[in-house]
Amino acid sequence: MDLSNRTVLVVGGTSGIGRELARRFAAAGSTVAVAGRRPDALEELAAEGFGTFGIDVTDSASVASARDAVLARYPGLDTVVTMSGVMLLEDLRDPAHFEAARTTIDTNLLGTIRVVDAFTPHLVRRGDGTFVTVTSGIAFLPFPPMPSYAASKAAVHAYSEALxxxxxxxxxxxxxxxxxxxxxxxxxxxxxxxxxxDDFATEVMHLLSADPTPHEILVAGVRMHRWAERDGTYAGLVAQRSKALAMLPGRGPSEG
Structure with missing residues (x-):
């Protein structure tokens, strides 16, 4: 992928990985817009020269409105990065966890689908473009204190393959x-x-710039997660990660 002359929208780019990738795309020479829910962060990014748009990926009307505004300003949009996501702890022994599960699935999975659906007709009409979906090493090697996060990211992986x-x-x-x-x-x-x-973003941009661009962007630090089943390390690593269940309220180390 040529990173120097693209028109990129980073949905969920107001903080963390999304914001850093937006900055990296811009530094490489691309035109970059950022969409998110935080007005203060969008204002800061606008001051840096980014196009900014409000969006709530859990609201179909908000997604459609943001799409229309983005395409009106950037009709040559060719790259859509879907970064929006939440990570919530859940104790599955407490039925009250369901609200966290609902929020997680609505944001991480359905939010991704809403954004992809909104921009697919535009990119298909162009006959050229890229969706960058974002999953997690946890999609392939679950982190037991965050079960719906793992499930949502595994679902985004499967959805990306089908897409x-x-x-x-x-x-x-x-x-x-x-x-x-x-x-x-x-x-x-x-x-x-x-x-x-900084190290992560540098490695990601290097992998994205490959020709052809890999279907999966796997930095060195995530390969043990991605290939745990293939490498025969899955059960041991899940057991090790299950010790983190002690971080849940009311769970002691002996219950992990």
Whole structure:
């Protein structure tokens, strides 16, 4: 993928990985717009020179309105990155977890589908373009304290595979970005092994610039997750990660 002359929309790009990738695309020479829910963050990004748009991916009307505004300003849009996501802890022994599950699925999975649906006709009419969907290493190696997050990201992976197959021959590519734990929003305090954001973004941009661009963007730090079943390490790693259940309220280390 030539990163120097694209018109990119990063949905969910007001913080963390999304914001850093928006900056990296811009630094490479692309025109970049960012959509998100936080007016303060959008204002800061507008001051940096980005086009900014309000969007709530859980609201179909908001997605449609944002699409219309984006395409009116950027009719040459050729790359849509779907970054919106939430990570919520859930104790599956407590039925009250269902609201967290609902929020997670509505944002991570249905939000991705809403955004893809909104921009598919435009990219297909162009006969050229790229969707970048975002999953997680947790899609392939679950983190038990966040069951719906893992399920939603596994679903986005499967959906991305089907989307790529259905768009074959249209000129529209589907690239799946699979982050490991990345040091954003305080994650470096929770997980000392989280990959520094700068290092992650540098590796991602290098992989995206390959010709042809891989269907899955796998930085070195996520490959142990992606290939755990193939490598025979899956059961052991899930058991190890299950120790983190102790972080749930009311769960002691002996109950992990």
């Amino acid at each position: 790529r197959a259905q768009l074959d021959g249209t000129g529209v590519d589907v690239v799946e970005l699979v982050p490991p734990a990345v040091a954003t929003a305080g994650q470096e305090k929770v997980n000392p092994h989280a990959l520094p954001l």
